[in-house]
Amino acid sequence: MGALVDYFTADSDPSARRALSAGPGAVDLPYVDCKGWLDELDTLVAELSGRDLSEFGDAETVVGDDEGPALERMASETVEALAAVDDARLREYAEEELLDEFEVEQFTALRDLARTAIRLNQGMYCWMCP
Amino acid sequence: MSASERFSLRPSPEEWRRDWIARGELRDQRFELPPGVPGVCFDRARLVNVDFSGTRFADFSSHSSEFEGCDFTGATFEHLSMGATAAGGTWDRVSWPQSVFRDCVFRRTRFAPLTSFGNVRFERCVFDRARLRQQTFTMQAEFLDCVFSGRLREINFWGRPMDEQAALGRERNAFTGNDFTAAELDDVAFRHIDLHAQRWPPPGCxxxxxxxxxxxxxxxxxxxxxxxxxxxxxxxxxxxxxxxxxxxxxxxxxxxxxxxxxxxxxxxxxxxxxxxxxxxxxxxxx
Missing domain, CATH: 1.20.1440 (de novo design (two linked rop proteins))
Incomplete structure (x- = not known):
């Protein structure tokens, strides 16, 4: 089946915790479903931005253990770098990586989610459910 | 397959299947799917110098078939089984014939993630900036004298089949003479493979x-x-x-x-x- 992975925005860790049991969609938080096509956000952001992976801080665990659903808050550098990716770079990346239309839409949605987080001064979180 | 068998491309007798069945031999021409047909299963077919370039296959499978000198440049495989156990029906688990791709070109070819490679052998094929990532179902695939360039990401290559050795008729997968000198390896594993039998290293490795x-x-x-x-x-x-x-x-x-x-x-x-x-x-x- 594979783990469920959603990235979402929330105004605080307590707000984000509301998503823990059933995911951000269940509590009407804006999210992008990344199951199966994205493993590590900061790796993607490093590729999109041309920066080294070590420049991004580690995601902080908000809630989590090895068995149940978990929440991580993305490092602010990661979110800012993702939000700064423009459409031209996304198109270029799609060409480099031979992405299909669905994947381009997903990457664009993820970038837009980061922009929303920046605009509303919110955090960007990852919800994972094994 | 008989070499003299005429090429045919027909709807599957299994009515639920969308892909058509190709049999016989096709040479020196372009392969075209009929309008509205999303995919094809090559069943004991032989394709020589056939042009598949730029074709989008919703389904592509091959059972006991040979592809020689074929061009898959710019092709897209959405669902792919390059060495399928059977062309239809239920697999008997007794034998698993191999499909062979020989001297074929996969240039900027898009392989679907999590492709089932199956029992397939690639000989002297070129994988040039193809999208090869998350190809973890390669347990029965053999690669000989192939050239890889561009990024390979999240791939396992296997020197031993994980299972079904009896049906495959072998306990080792051939994996020799492959050229990785122009490849960028990102999370690529070579499991039980003689590394010295390949051409190395990629830049920086x-x-x-x-x-x-x-x-x-x-x-x-x-x-x-x-x-x-x-x-x-x-x-x-x-x-x-x-x-x-x-x-x-x-x-x-x-x-x-x-x-x-x-x-x-x-x-x-x-x-x-x-x-x-x-x-x-x-x-x-x-």
Whole structure:
């Protein structure tokens, strides 16, 4: 089946915790479903931005253990770098990586989610459910 | 397949199937799917110098078929089984005939993630900047004298079939003479494969022996680093590298600076890689 992975925005860790049991969609938080096509956000952001992976801080665990659903808050550098990716770079990346239309839409949605987080001064979180 | 059998492309007798069945021999022409047909299953077919370039296949499967000198440049495979167990019905699990791709070109070809390669053999094929990522179902695939260029990401190559050895009729997958000198390897594993039987290294990599001893030799250097987070990441990566080398490749590995810890600052990665490479004679220059 594979783990469920959603990235979402929330105004605080307590707000984000509301998503823990059933995911951000269940509590009407804006999210992008990344199951199966994205493993590590900061790796993607490093590729999109041309920066080294070590420049991004580690995601902080908000809630989590090895068995149940978990929440991580993305490092602010990661979110800012993702939000700064423009459409031209996304198109270029799609060409480099031979992405299909669905994947381009997903990457664009993820970038837009980061922009929303920046605009509303919110955090960007990852919800994972094994 | 009889070499003289005329090529045919017909709807499957199984009404639920969308893909059509191709049989017989096709030579020296372009392959076209009929309008509205999303995919094809090649069943005991032989394709010679056939042009598949730019074609989008919703389904592409091959059972006991041969493709020689075929061009898959720019083709897209959404669902793919290159060496299927059967062309239809239920597999008897007794035999699993092999499909062969010989002297074929996969240039900027898009392989679907999690493709089932199946029992397939690639001979002298070119994978040029093809999208090869997350190809983890390659347990029965054989590669001989193929050339890989561009990025290969999250792929396992297997020197031994994981199961079904009796149906396959072999306990080893042939994997020799493959050229990785122009490839960028990103999380690529060579499981039980003779690394010395391939052409190395890709830019910035080195084929190294005595990996476990090298790990032991460089750990004191890691302990001199002032930041615990960096020491921790390096130790983890080195242990991972040594464990895999021992388990899969007789204590050999193709190593690059990111193997020292992808999240380490570049200067530390390079320092550690140089120390790692220099602790004992490498078997191929990096």
């Amino acid at each position: 080195a084929l190294l022996d005595r990996v476990t001893a090298r790990v032991r030799a460089v750990l004191p250097l890691v302990e001199t680093w002032p930041v615990e987070k960096h020491r921790e990441k390096a130790r983890f990566s080195l242990e991972f590298l040594a464990g895999n080398a021992v388990e899969r490749n007789d204590d050999h590995a193709v190593v690059s600076p990111p193997d020292m810890g992808r999240r380490l600052p570049p200067a530390l990665r390079e320092e550690l890689f140089e120390a790692f490479r220099g602790t004992s004679s490498s078997t191929s220059p990096g």
